Amino acid sequence: LPEMLLNTTLLMLGVGATTLALGTTLAWLVTTYTFPGVKLIEWMLVLPVALPGYILGYVSMSLFDYAGPVQTQLRAWLGPDFELFEFRSLPGAIFVLSLALYPYVYLLARAAFREQSAAQRDAARAAGLSDRAIFWRVALPLARPSLAAGVALALMETLTDFAVVRYFNVVTLSEGVVRLWIIQMDRDAAVQLASLLMMMALGIVLIERRLRSRARYYQLGGHSRPIAPIRLSGPRVVAALVGPLALLFVAFGLPVAQLAQWAVAEMASAEPGTLDATFGQYLFNTLALSLGAALFVVAVALGIAYALRPRGSQAKANAVLRFLAHLATLGYAIPGAVVALGVLLLLAPLNETVLAWTGGAVLLSASVVGLLYGYLVRFLAIGFSGVEASLEKVTPNMEMAARSLGAAPARVLTRVHLPLMRTGVLAALLLVFVDTLKELPVTMFLRPFGMETLSVWTYMLASESAWQAAAVPALTIVLASVGPALLLIRLSRSGAQNNWETRL
Structure with a gap:
């Protein structure tokens, strides 16, 4: 110890x-200096976040x-x-x-x-x-x-x-x-x-x-x-270019090039049909879990944010509900292995009851249900911060006008709030999707028996020093994460700094 x-x-x-x-x-x-290529470098510096x-x-x-x-x-x-x-x-x-x-x-x-x-x-x-x-x-x-x-x-x-x-x-x-x-x-x-x-x-x-x-x-x-910004000239331009580009080469360019070389060699040496069948099944599992987790997490986040929204003459949301909501989003601050163990310990006592009711047909602790619950605990902060920020931009007057015309709360949500929140909701969906795609400890602990994902497959092969074999799933994860990585810098450009702080 x-x-x-x-x-x-x-x-x-x-x-x-x-x-x-x-x-x-x-x-x-x-942000302080300007030199040739600074805009491109500004975007590229976020790329290493796509490499778990x-x-x-x-x-x-x-x-x-x-x-x-x-x-x-x-x-x-x-x-x-x-x-x-x-x-x-x-x-x-x-x-x-x-x-x-x-x-x-x-x-x-x-x-x-x-x-x-x-x-x-x-x-x-x-x-x-x-x-x-x-x-x-x-x-x-x-x-x-x-x-x-x-x-x-x-x-x-x-x-x-x-x-x-x-x-x-x-x-x-x-x-x-x-x-x-x-x-x-x-x-x-x-x-x-x-x-x-x-x-x-x-x-x-x-x-x-x-x-x-x-x-x-x-x-x-x-x-x-x-x-x-202050314009640089002479040797200072060279230094401003060489430093970030060298960092990007070591942190992103060289590793991705090595992964690509290994992936090509692995696909060329694999038995016909073997890699396709394994990769296709693991890719399907990964995409299905990531999409399901994104929809589930954002749906729960949307429900919480909508429940906290002040209505009518209410000056602010219920303080108790807001405290509970922020308490529920602390899961991102807890290590993934701890979240997984907590979910296992929570679901273990329920297994006997569920198994008795279903005649042994349903198991909670090693099931998709338990895995999605683990993802919810881990990533609710990401979905909630994006959804809450978008909902706060919708003025209460618009909701009051819709309600005065006789619209039910569900109709107000679907016809007023969601259209105005679509950018924030889509961003939250995408970010939860990619974080789930890369997540390792929660997936490894809680996945159903026999279900493998790209992240678990990559880790298992890499831990056995099968580096070339691990390159195909690893490169797939990286390529799937590049787009959302660039989205992060667009969010920060629009002043979404506080949203990211709420992930804590």
Whole structure:
């Protein structure tokens, strides 16, 4: 246990510091300066979020390990004695998770910097502050709430990861929960570790909220004059291009190229019809579960948001209902393995009753019902934040006008609210769909017997070092996630920063 706690703490400190530095620096670069290609780079910097950690982890290990092509080429250039640090270690896990998770900080920091007013920076320059001093003393404090939320999101994902740390031989709490429950079948010890993991996750949320509540950071919004970017020239343009492009090459371009090479080789060497049958069945399972989860989660989120909407002369929604709604959306802050164990423990007592009623024909704990419930707990925050934000933009006067004409609540919802909310609802559906597509711990714990998905298939093959065989499902997941990854930056462009903070 002490080793698990130490490794988990060091992993979170390393990932938190690295994602904060990368995300903040890149966001400041694309919002404060202008140079050739900045708009394209601004969009491309979010692409690594399409690579789940369990995919980026095994691809990076094959590329950067001692026998991988990167170190082999470096030894050819620099001599046979050259050797990087032991990649299959804690620093290697920090490296991979930071590359996969820095977009969380980048998106929120970028939105925060873009919302700041030029008047604030003009006043700072009039006071004699340099650009560097303005960043540290003006822009960064104003962006602190968003930076705290972005780092907290990255830490949540770090805490829930068990695949990357297993690849890199790092023993953490999350990896211990999976190992104890699935491999050693020690359920009591797994539950105890899961409880400790949940306490750490909630502690992160409380610390993040506490940091933001100790002070208030007001900035001019609305119709204030936007910041005019500073045009770079000469060597500064080269540096501004090389840095982000090099990061993108390591975090996205090189891994995707390696996956594509492996996928082509695997399809060429597979027995005729074997890969098609397996891949087709697993793809169908994945798409069916992801679509079902998206519809289920957004439908529940829509019901909750609609129930909380003030009506008539009511000044605000019921405080108790709003508290319960926000409590229900805390599932995203809880690691996936903990959510899965909680669902299993909750459904286990109901199994005997259901089995008695159905004559043994229905099982809840290892069924689609249990799996969808796990997805609901895990991703309700995503659906609720998008739906609630869209519903808040519909003025109560429109609902009152429809009700005065005799329209029932269901008709008001379908004829007034849903047409006006379609963009937010579609975005929520898409985001839940992709997060379910990539989800590993909840799916692996709660899936029905014999049902495999692309994420579980990828992890199983990668954990057995069958890297080429894992490339086909892994590349499918990445390609399916690229579109929604670009949607994230459109959401942040439209000022949806607060929506993402509500995922905590």
